[in-house]
Amino acid sequence: MAMLDTPTLKENIDQETVDKVRALDVDKYKYGFETLIESDVAPKGLNEDIVRMISAKKEEPEWMLEWRLEAFRRWQTMEEPSWAKVSYPKIDFQEISYYAAPKTTAGPKSLAEVDPELLATYEKLGIPLKEQEILAGVEGATGETATPYGGNVAVDAVFDSVSVVTTFREELAKHGIIFCSISEAVREHPELVKKYLGSVVPVTDNYYATLNSAVFTDGSFVFIPKGVRCPMELSTYFRINEKNTGQFERTLIIAEEESYVSYLEGCTAPMRDENQLHAAVVELVALDDAEIKYSTVQNWYPGDKNGKGGIYNFVTKRGDCRGHRSKISWTQVETGSAITWKYPSCILRGDESRGEFYSIAISNGHQQIDSGTKMRHLGKNTTSRIISKGIAAGFSDNTYRGLVSAHAKAKGARNFTQCDSLLIGDKCGAHTVPYIESHNSSAVFEHEATTSKISDDQMFYCQQRGLSEEEAVALIVNGFVRDVLQQLPMEFMVETQKLISISLEGSVG
């Protein structure tokens, strides 16, 4: 019967675009395999004992446990948010197991001690964990599948609730950089964790962030000391494997004065009939003159053709430009998850700080995406830029929801927002919900959502050189898209090149 329900396409959409989006369709999910490995799984349900158990498993100090318990108590008084344009059956938080770890991962000290089954899993996913070989330049060490992870990338691999291995740690330590799992950081660098954890996303921030604060299991911790430019890309690869579990990752990145880091995040999960929950919190802190570049290729299992299964991705990501002239840039390519609820934001606190958000969100099948960003201008002469491209196909709904606000003290704040959407087929929906809040007269905000806004000057320039109107538009728009994609680190180009040439023909605001 599904055939009868196939969406019909209008003619003027570029066939190449359609093919490229189809290649990403839900039934083409190639990371859907499951690793059969013995795991330690916590009993289903959520109560104080589970929180205590997670804390004990992680060998956490007392203060961390208190922090978690406080979050848990708070969470019990909160209500699930309902404002997003997504619909799903009510989640039974007592039906989920909050901790799962491969049995053999009791703290491997080196790659040699990691379960070969796990290494094989990552190899299959194309994630390079063989640091010696990569360092030695052994050919093929990066795996055969075309993935964003080539070349010199330090990887923290998180499998269900634990980090199984972090590569290049010694190499990075030489520069004073700390790159480890958050559990290790809690034990080994408590002063840094105490100082920064929850300082960007407060424990009480929102329903899912509070839940995460109570039960977070693993994620990465990055600390770049003053004046250091991180010599390689840092990366975390998240994998959900176990059934009926949720993954609650927590990432904290701190860039001290005048430092720079580029961080990549990737994620996949096996194909399962039931929905799985992924509620992450990511916090970034940039001090004076520091720059953090955070890129994500989100590829969780999106569910099958009929919308069965898939990951519920409820994520709170926020960067704090705490220092003057600091810069945080979010780049995301969203193709996975049954439901995405994600708003990577920037708090522009330092004077002349800058926030950027570049996003390509592609929804297929029965996926629902409600994603966007928040740019909160608090400091003087802060600037931000939002470029968002949403592409909806199949039966999906794709919403851009973004907030731009300027505080009364944010003199000279400047924002430019552009969001375009493209509908492929007549059974999907594309929505735009911008919130624009200006609290002072020297702030200048521009928001536009039409391709017709290409400047007449540029059009005239191209056309008087003999290009047709369409060619001129294509040229200008192409240049503009390229601009977005250049924000991606080299390693991600492979994955996203597939999307580069998606045309904007027939696009709507």
Next chain:
Amino acid sequence: MRQTMPVRLSTAEETLIEQLKSLGNEAEAERISVAGLPTRRVESYHYTDLKTLLKAMPPLAAPANEASAPALRVPGAYQLMIANGAVQSAGTAPAGVIVETSEGTSLSTRDDVLVHLNGAMAKQSLNLTLEGTVDCPLQIDRRIEGAAAHSASSARVFVADNAKATIIETCSGSKAAHVGNHASYVSLGKNATLTHITVDLSAEEATHFSTTEYELAEGSKLRSLVIHAGADLARSQVFARFAGEGAHADFTGLNMVDDGQHRDITLDVHHAVPNTTSKETFKQIARGRSKAVFQGRIVVARDAQKVDGKMMMQGLMLSDEAQILSKPELEIYADDVVCGHGSTCGHIDEVSMFYLMSRGIPKAEAQVMLVRGFLEELIEPIEGDELREALNGVIEGWLQGGIQ
């Protein structure tokens, strides 16, 4: 497991519940006592938190026995008056205009608190049927007279097939802290043409709520203009539905907000059928410590192909304490449409100011000139010199109110 917190009711809410009970509307009283007035958590009231903003609720309006001076005179217009919710007898109607009254509100059922309250309170509705070409503008003059009162009024306008008319509605009254809740249901027949203007000129202490519903049949043309120039707290809601192909509407609005005021224009345009077009142009201008709100949404239904919608919000801030908040939304389910929205917000262009001042024009005057230029786009397309002049008078009055 999770407890729901009981809603703490404000004095205004408690008075409102009493009033609804005295009107015999238990269902509505129950609804308010359970949920209270909408807070910012209710998405459509995100920027206008009625629970906090509505400080007091005056007693229900008694019949009016005096009349204040008309707030706006439109020369040559046929006047109809609704005072404290009751339709007043009017002179002989011009050709093509049928004036009637009916009981209750004119609005359809919609899940919105202001619509519910109007439904509970409006006793009488003014019904206008317009046929052929109506030569003179029709003015619906809504008043709240006497001491501070809570009053609802309602009007229904049916523009017959091929008819053409211009309606201007004004809301005003005596100087008191009234709470007015006004409703209009406007239906355009096939190929009908209507210009519909709503101007709020309520007293400075007053609260003004208004809801206008439009229904557009095949080939009809509408120009709608909402002007906020009165009231301490104002919210005008415009809900439009395209029901016939080939219809076009221009939705425009001017939100002028002064020190201490909060004014909100909320628009929801539903393109339910293919081949319909709409253009939304809204301007907000704020001075002093004030809040100007615009929420706009264009919805294009699943099969409504070939829809063209363009929404634009432009905000101008004349002081540092002012706030301009806007939310221009698109919700699109059809794939062959052209919809766009834009939003800009800033202060007066310094280069233009310099240009004018370097030519000897004093600062204040230069500002007024630039603001006038900024607003002209909205008034210019209105037909009828006298009507345009009257509207310009309203804007001018506000501008002279002092620009820093």
